[in-house]
Structure formats: C-alpha cells, structure tokens
Amino acid sequence: MEKSQADKIREYCRDTRIIPSRAKGEKIIRIRAGDIRNELGIRNRMPNICSALQSLKFETFANVKRISIEGPGAGMNCVMTFEIL
Secondary structure, eight states, X not given: OOOOHHHHHHHHHIIIIIHHHXXXXXXXXXXXXXXXXXXXXXXXXXXXHHHHHSSHHHHHHHTEEEEEEESOTTSTTOEEEEEEO
C-alpha cells in the first residue's frame, strides 16, 4: 500500500527534523511549512503540509507535542513549534 502524501510529509519531518534534534538533546523545534515545501518540491499543496504537521497523528508518530502555530495556518510562513518528548 502506497503512503499518502501526508504520511510522506510526516515521515520526512520526523526523519530530517525531529530525530536529529532529539539526538542533539534539543527540547524545542520549529518547523516552517515553506521550508518543507521547498525541500520536498511540493507545489500547490501548502494546506496538505500544514494539516499533516498540525495533526495529532504527527505528534504521536514523531513523539512531539505541538506548542504553538505562528503565521497563516496554511501558508508558506506557517511555523509550528513542537516540544520533543
């Protein structure tokens, strides 16, 4: 079964942001949706990126707790701050 785009986004963010930050002992991480869009080459799907990272599924999958969302809820400059558990 092929992964959904949202699952690919969650996996990418966990693998490239959360796991390395956890390994460094960091407790807080900020993820900007536009950075993920650019890195993954996703076009016209900002709401997908934001909703994938704002979901409880991402918090559980990556073992993080969302602290805040800054900026537009589904735009390039949406920045989500997470506590690394």
